[in-house]
């Protein structure tokens with residue numbers, strides 16, 4: 001089987017054109033193909049608006065000898081290769097009668113769910129503990145809060161509850177992390193098995209969308225349970241219990257006071273579990289600061305973005321609502337960039353604490369809301385956090401930094417969970433907005449018009465004021481006066497890292513497996529799920545070595 005990448009065709013090509021283009025490109029006769037080529041990836045090449053094309057990766061079979069000849073003939077063509085084997089193999093299988101305590105996974109976000117799923121697939125029957133509610137009840141709490149019908153619930157919101165932080169999101173499923181073992185493919189295949197549209201396996205930049213994500217999350221839950229795993233909701237882990245002599249994990253205590261014995265605990269608690277970070281700090285678990293970013297959400301008419309990206313092809317059903325990615329290196333040394341852009345989406349309240357306002361974005365699968373929104377954020381380095389720490393070099397200073405500016409946004413918004421907002425023209429002119437214009441802000445639970453100049457540190461405001469007009473060059477009209485800013489966007493990634501060793505255990509706490517975004521090892525749904533797989537493998541290999549102490553590394557006993 002061979003794979004050919006970058007096979008370009010016009011937007012409106014006939015279905016048979018792929019096969020014809022493949023034969024033309026490789027100088028083959030149609031009869032030499034064994035069956036129809038299979039499309040494995042489809043992306044859009046929109047670099048030339050006058051000639052937007054679809055770019056395919058296709059896999060196809062020929063007679064074995066012909067495949068070899070072709071590979072030799074096109075040896076210099078980087079786009080032709082032997083089709084890679086993307087099949088995922090479990091690293092082991094639990095012995096039938098193990099006496100080891102079952103592994104505990106804390107947090108039912110993408111990382112925790114994939115970690116638990118893989119452990120369950122290997123027969124280890126994990127226990128998954130989640131502080132929030134199942135996705136149906138969580139949706140009622142979160143949408144109720146946004147619509148002003150339910151009070152804010154600190155245990156059930158945009159960050160906490162089944163599915164984790166990305167459940168009410170655009171559900172973008174791509175990542176820039178290196179993936180030589182095709183773990184991303186395994187994640188996508190499991191998401192399809194759990195109910196996601198199979199198109200995510202083929203699209204270059206797939207996304208699921210909020211309501212469909214909720215269905216997929218329920219599918220993952222069902223699979224884990226069917227394989228013998230247990231999931232407990234409204235079960236917040238309040239303490240990690242450690243052996244005082246070895247500083248090794250011996251279990252967890254829940255908020256209701258119950259103790260669960262375990263010598264392997266995966267902490268996949270996400271970037272907003274600030275109480276858990278404080279508890280880990282108290283327990284002496286190694287923690288270090290990590291850079292993250294802060295800024296505002298910006299909204300534009302989606303039609304403006306579509307026209308800039310797709311020109312006269314805007315509205316073509318294969319293109320959908322256009323995305324963008326922007327970067328500007330400001331003269332004060334800060335980097336300003338777009339973050340988590342949501343085409344045809346809504347801005348939503350993403351706080352997990354009372355007295356704070358946090359923005360983020362989500363879209364439905366159709367991406368058909370009027371506005372495009374994106375975070376426009378500025379990098380924050382560990383040294384910037386120092387003044388906010390409780391003591392010199394406080395590893396949780398980044399959390400204090402976030403809290404400070406989120407509380408400021410709450411105050412600027414009128415202490416009602418409304419977000420402070422401003423027209424872009426007014427922000428650039430440093431004067432408070434008194435009315436909105438062509439772009440109506442979509443943020444729920446509501447926007448209070450104000451001046452955002454004091455909503456972030458001065459260096460961040462200066463960098464944003466410099467960058468935003470520059471974005472007119474790639475997207476004409478981007479700096480329109482009526483574009484709407486709302487703030488603050490602070491939960492771009494974790495403000496800390498829980499460093500881990502080669503076996504993916506905490507560097508100073510044996511048996512603790514820091515995982516996913518909260519631990520600083522992921523930055524989105526796909527990368528968090530991939531990290532969950534890696535950690536499940538590490539947990540499994542340790543257990544298998546204990547069962548067979550003579551086994552070294554990935555020996556025969558580790559592989560099924």
Ligand SMILES: Cc1cc2nc3c(=O)[nH]c(=O)nc-3n(C[C@H](O)[C@H](O)[C@H](O)COP(=O)(O)OP(=O)(O)OC[C@H]3O[C@@H](n4cnc5c(N)ncnc54)[C@H](O)[C@@H]3O)c2cc1C
Nearest residue numbers: 107109111131164165166169171172237270516517524525
């Ligand atoms: C509104 C929004 C939109 C987003 N859009 C996208 C997107 O389109 N694409 C993308 O790739 N990423 C998106 N993200 C980011 C993405 O959701 C995260 O990167 C991802 O969810 C991180 O996964 P995780 O499993 O590491 O952590 P999380 O998803 O944060 O999951 C952690 C889980 O742990 C639970 N928990 C915390 N503390 C405890 C405790 N003490 N005991 C028990 N349980 C606990 C939490 O309730 C939560 O369910 C979005 C995030 C938000 C908030």
